[in-house]
Amino acid sequence: MTIVYPFTTNEPVNQQIYRLLRQEIVDCTIRPGTLLSEKEISTRFNVSRQPVREAFIKLSETGLVQILPQRGTFVMKISAKRVADGRFIREAVESAIIRRVALAITPEHLLQLKHNLHRQELAASNKRTKEFLELDDEFHRTFTQIIDCPMAWETIESIKATMDRVRFMSLADVSPPESLIEQHYKIYHALEKHDPDEAENAIHQHLIEMVSTLTTISSRNTDWFEPNE
Incomplete structure (x- = not known):
């Protein structure tokens, strides 16, 4: 289901998507091992894949997901x-x-x-x-x-x-x-x-x-x- 999120104009969309996904991982809505699809997330937020890709990179930097080439982006277990x-x-x-x-x-x-x-x-x-x-x-x-x-x-x-x-x-x-x-x-x-x-x-x-x-x-x-x- 596509939901038009009320993104603000004072922060880049990729940062806002990052924060939304970060919260869902932190509050256990998205479980460890879950595959995050660029296509599905972009459809969900009604945006192009580029800001989603950038959000995934930020999540990777904070240790919440792992980006595996040719395999996808997975929510990491807690270290x-x-x-x-x-x-x-x-x-x-x-x-x-x-x-x-x-x-x-x-x-x-x-x-x-x-x-x-x-x-x-x-x-x-x-x-x-x-x-x-x-x-x-x-x-x-x-x-x-x-x-x-x-x-x-x-x-x-x-x-x-x-x-x-x-x-x-x-x-x-x-x-x-x-x-x-x-x-x-x-x-x-x-x-x-x-x-x-x-x-x-x-x-x-x-x-x-x-x-x-x-x-x-x-x-x-x-x-x-x-x-x-």
């Missing part, structure tokens, strides 16, 4: 090592960011973060998982906006796609939104006190949870993960 490496890099980047944020944050910024946290609580209480994840990203992205370093978020976003798949799978019971919101509040309170050391420790405790989460999720969903990692 536990890639998740662990991504978490390590993300923590290194966000630790540096949060220290600068603690010194630069203003009452207006704190109000913005507090509003986001309230919306997270509302999304969690209403079991709106996708909305919660979007607000989670917005919370972290705001840090890079406070210090006017958009490239930092671009870096984080490019390495966390595989992490996001595990994150989505963990929200039911392994790492429920309520526990993540509690961790976010610890970050918020450290920023409120303009304490770089406490803020960095709060970010560390927040992101280190991915290690135990990864172990639990991979043991429960062995068919979704690369073997022998």
Whole structure:
């Protein structure tokens, strides 16, 4: 079925297709091993194959698909090592960011973060998982906006796609939104006190949870993960 998607004009179509497919892979709508057809995707979005091909390349760069010449493009299984490496890099980047944020944050910024946290609580209480994840990203992205370093978020976003798949799978019971919101509040309170050391420790405790989460999720969903990692 062809659906005319309401693509915006302020972002290339290939980027918008990439984001839509990325979300469907992350939220497990598209399972590992699925063959993605350029023809079918272009028909679905009512576009030519070129932006679809470009979206596939971007998905490949983030570790979500594998492009095999003469065979096609397949959704990859989750690599536990890639998740662990991504978490390590993300923590290194966000630790540096949060220290600068603690010194630069203003009452207006704190109000913005507090509003986001309230919306997270509302999304969690209403079991709106996708909305919660979007607000989670917005919370972290705001840090890079406070210090006017958009490239930092671009870096984080490019390495966390595989992490996001595990994150989505963990929200039911392994790492429920309520526990993540509690961790976010610890970050918020450290920023409120303009304490770089406490803020960095709060970010560390927040992101280190991915290690135990990864172990639990991979043991429960062995068919979704690369073997022998």
